[in-house]
Every structure is written in structure tokens, then in C-alpha cells.
Amino acid sequence: MSDFPSGFVDPRKKDRIARYRWVAVxxxxxxxxxxxxxxxxxxxxxxxxxxxxxxxxxxxxMRRSQATGVLLGMVIGLAQxxxxxxxxxxxxxxxxxxxxxxxxxxxxxxxxxxxxxxxFITLFLFIFHQFFYWVxxxxxxxxxxxxxxxxxVVLATLNAGVAVPLYHLLDKLRVSD
Amino acid sequence: MEQLINRYRNISVLILAIVAQLSLLAYQVRDAHxxxxxxxxxxxAVTPMARLLDFxxxxxxxxxxxxxxxxxxxxxxxxxxxxxDTLTMENRQLHAELSSADRARELAIFQQHSPQQTVAxxxxxxxxxxxxxxxxxxxRGASDSIADGMPLITAGGIVGRIVQVFPNAAYAMLATEQNxxxxxxxxxxxxxxxxxxxxxxxxxxxxxxxxxALEPGELFFTAGNDQIFPRGLxxxxxxxxxxGRAQKDVVVTLSGFENGLEEVLIVTRGVHTPVPEPxxxxxxxxxxxxxxxxxxxxxxxxxxxxxxxxxxxxxxPAPANSSQAKxxxxxxxxxxxxxxxxxxxxxxxxHPQSKKGGGEPQDTATxxxxx
Numbered sequence: 091m092s093d094f095p096s097g098f099v100d101p102r103k104k105d106r107i108a109r110y111r112w113v114a115v116x117x118x119x120x121x122x123x124x125x126x127x128x129x130x131x132x133x134x135x136x137x138x139x140x141x142x143x144x145x146x147x148x149x150x151x152m153r154r155s156q157a158t159g160v161l162l163g164m165v166i167g168l169a170q171x172x173x174x175x176x177x178x179x180x181x182x183x184x185x186x187x188x189x190x191x192x193x194x195x196x197x198x199x200x201x202x203x204x205x206x207x208x209x210f211i212t213l214f215l216f217i218f219h220q221f222f223y224w225v226x227x228x229x230x231x232x233x234x235x236x237x238x239x240x241x242x243v244v245l246a247t248l249n250a251g252v253a254v255p256l257y258h259l260l261d262k263l264r265v266s267d
Numbered sequence: 268m269e270q271l272i273n274r275y276r277n278i279s280v281l282i283l284a285i286v287a288q289l290s291l292l293a294y295q296v297r298d299a300h301x302x303x304x305x306x307x308x309x310x311x312a313v314t315p316m317a318r319l320l321d322f323x324x325x326x327x328x329x330x331x332x333x334x335x336x337x338x339x340x341x342x343x344x345x346x347x348x349x350x351x352d353t354l355t356m357e358n359r360q361l362h363a364e365l366s367s368a369d370r371a372r373e374l375a376i377f378q379q380h381s382p383q384q385t386v387a388x389x390x391x392x393x394x395x396x397x398x399x400x401x402x403x404x405x406x407r408g409a410s411d412s413i414a415d416g417m418p419l420i421t422a423g424g425i426v427g428r429i430v431q432v433f434p435n436a437a438y439a440m441l442a443t444e445q446n447x448x449x450x451x452x453x454x455x456x457x458x459x460x461x462x463x464x465x466x467x468x469x470x471x472x473x474x475x476x477x478x479x480a481l482e483p484g485e486l487f488f489t490a491g492n493d494q495i496f497p498r499g500l501x502x503x504x505x506x507x508x509x510x511g512r513a514q515k516d517v518v519v520t521l522s523g524f525e526n527g528l529e530e531v532l533i534v535t536r537g538v539h540t541p542v543p544e545p546x547x548x549x550x551x552x553x554x555x556x557x558x559x560x561x562x563x564x565x566x567x568x569x570x571x572x573x574x575x576x577x578x579x580x581x582x583x584p585a586p587a588n589s590s591q592a593k594x595x596x597x598x599x600x601x602x603x604x605x606x607x608x609x610x611x612x613x614x615x616x617x618h619p620q621s622k623k624g625g626g627e628p629q630d631t632a633t634x635x636x637x638x
Contacts, residue, residue, distance in 0.1 A: 120316055156280070172306045173306075183288045184289065231296060
């Protein structure tokens, strides 16, 4: 029994598993990575968007499979690491692996069709992503990384705000049962 | 066993993924090696898409800049047009000011050297005077001793006369108006007539009979017989002349309007001056060869100050045997005609000591009629 209101936990909906065409999944992941790597240099106001994270969260919560979330997060994170110059490969991979795992875990307990729950899940996972990235980079690798809690919260809110309509668009790619 | 695997499958995958990536990180940190292979794969995988994305971005950016964002270009174009118009107007204004300054300077010089007593005035307006004729408003009036009937002139010639005077302004009728009239006289033929305006840029001269000689291009001056304009002011040049029923139809281009009309001189006290004589244009003089002397060369010469006989082109007699005779012949030529004999006698009378030659008269350039 959950302490959340009934709208967040719907026994009839929470066991549903969304299915997508693999081409669509691959294309969206590739587009998200390209967006993250190539768009901000030209449009700096898009730099606050963490598109690979949003895509990882979306597919993890919609597949509701922790193993799938782990693999998805790992692939996306490693690709992001690989395309980021002078960046150790595995750092984003580790963080997004954990994000995928926990996103799928949360999707098994909340109604991820609800925009509000999507907003808060994304908000929480964005903060987790930034915090865990800071822990790994500074503590494990000794990289000079700063963590500004206020900025992280603002960015998390912005990303969560973008995530809700983005997830709604991605829902259109679902394959009906 | 299968149940156990299924139960811990998710956490096992997570642990495997984390361990694998930690090992990868540890490998990179410990040996400072880069996992080039993974980067090559990733870059190779995304490069085609990146190129497509960059093509779309550059195309979109170019389309936006070249077509959709032309609002700024239009504004800039409008600004440049406005600036161009402003500069063009300033340029015209400066040209007008420069021209006005030239006219004013020309008028000042004329005023300084003219025997007429004048007052400079500026045309400040344009109105309709009495009798439907157009009049201009001058900035001089009774306070400047301006009175009705005073002539208006410029350096080029007469342009009108005062028709109405106010304390600080005056109306003037231009010479181009139909009600304008002035007595004029031609420079060369000295024929007199009455200049009348025609409402345009030209005027006509009435009162010249068909029998009187007048040529196009001849200048007209004021005759001084109209009690308005003093004698000797330039009026204009005859542009066309033809015989009418009894009088000639003479059209005159008024020279006072040639450089525009912004500043004028009001003749407050006129002084009659003589009409200048037309300039003398040197004409070629033909001297026929002597009767008995064979022609030696072309006998056309120009008049010169030293007379015609010692000029290089003057008629030369037949070559003499001796150099002295040749020299004499070069100076005076043979005495073979009555005119030559008369000239020789006159020369001997004036200069008896130079009877043998030399001392040519200074006014013998014109041919002497043959008997």
C-alpha cells in the first residue's frame, strides 16, 4: 500500500508495458544524444536540457523493466561519454545505469501515465542524476566538479516541465496491443 | 535455480553493468588510457546523423536569415533610402546655396563697377500683380528709398521694374510679363524698338521696320527713351528675326534671366551710358597680283600692324638677279600700276631720305582699287 494518492497508483494501469518499434527507440535515443552533443553549441539556451536523461527515464518507466532500464541507461550513458571529448567513458554510463534502474523500479509502483507523476519522477531522477554524477566525478575520479543545489533544482524543474509534453509526444510512438 | 535467477535478474544486471563500467573507468584512470575503440564506434555511429542535423541546421539558418528574417533588411533598406534622400536634398541645397553665392558675388562685383546707383534686393515671394501679370516681391521698400518705376537689373541685363512700393517690400514686374515695355536699341544697326514681354522666357521687339537691318545674334540695349531705364543697359540677344507685314518680328532672349533670379539690383538713380560698339572681327583681305608680274604664290594675307606688303604672305614680285634687287622687291615690289605709282609718290613725299625702299605705310593693308 502506497502513501501516494490513488491517482499516482493505479493497479489497473501500473502493470501495463508499453511496446515500441526498435527503430523508433534507436532513432529517438540517437536523436537525444545528437541533440545533447551538437545542439547546445549553436543554441546555448538548449544546454539546460538533459535529453539523454529524459529519454532514459521515459523508456525505463514505460518498459517497467529494471534490466531494460539498466541496459538502456548504460548504452545511452556510454554513448554520451564517447561523444564528449576529454570525458572518461563510463561516468555518464554509470549514472544513467542507476537512473534507468530506479526509473523502472518507480514505474512499478506509480502510475507513469499521469503527467504529474511523470513530472515528479523526472524531477527526482534529474536531481539524483546530477548528485550521483558529482559524487562519481569528484570523489571517485577526482575531477573538479561543482554542485550548486539551487541551480540543480531549477534545472530539474525545467527539465521536468519539458519532459511532460515530450513524454506525451513519445507516447504517440507506442505500438498498440 | 531458475526461480532464483529470475528473482535476482534485475539486480544482477545492474551489478554487472556497474562493475563493467567501473572497471572501464578504473582502466582509464590507472593507465591514463583512453578507450578509443568505444569512442570510434560512437562517433562513427552518430556522424551521418550529425551531418544530416548540421545540414538541416545550416539550411534552416540560411533560410531564416535569407528569407524569413528580412524584416531587419527591409528596415535597414528603408533607413538607407531615407538617408540617401536626406543626403540628396542636402546636396541639392548646397548646390543651390553655392549657385546663389556665386550669383550674389557676381552681382556685388557688377554693382561695384556699374555707374548706376543701385540697391541690392532679394526676391522673397511671388504673387499676381495688376493686369493678371505675375509680379515678384522684393525685400526692399520705401524705407530703402525704393520708388515706383525703378528698373531692376542683374549683371546679365534688365529684368523688370518696380510697380508697387510698400514700406519694407516692393512688387516688381518682370521683363517677361506681357505688360512690360521698354525702349531698346540694337548694338550694331542702331535700330530702335519697344521691348515687350510675352509671358515666357523670351520677349519681342516691336517697331522695327522691314527695311531696317537686323541680324540674329545682335544685342539689344536700353535706348533710354522710356523715362525708366537708363541708356546702355544690356537687354538681350536677338534669337530670331523675320519680316512681317510692315514691321519685323523680332524675338529677343533676355540675358538678365540666364543665371536664375534670386537677387537683383534696383537702380535708384540711373546714369545713361553709351551703347558699346560691337567688337571688330578681323576679316581676310585679298590682294590681287600686279598686272605684269607673274603670280608667285597664294596671295591671300591677313592684315597686320606693319602693313600688308612686308608680311610673309604679301604679294612678291618675280625674283631679281641680284640680292639687292630681290630685297627691294621683297619690301616694295615693282611699280607697275597707278596705285603703286601713287603709293610710291606718297612714300617719297613723306620719307624723302628713304626713297630707295623701306618705310611702308601702316595703313596700306586694304587693297587699292584698280583703275
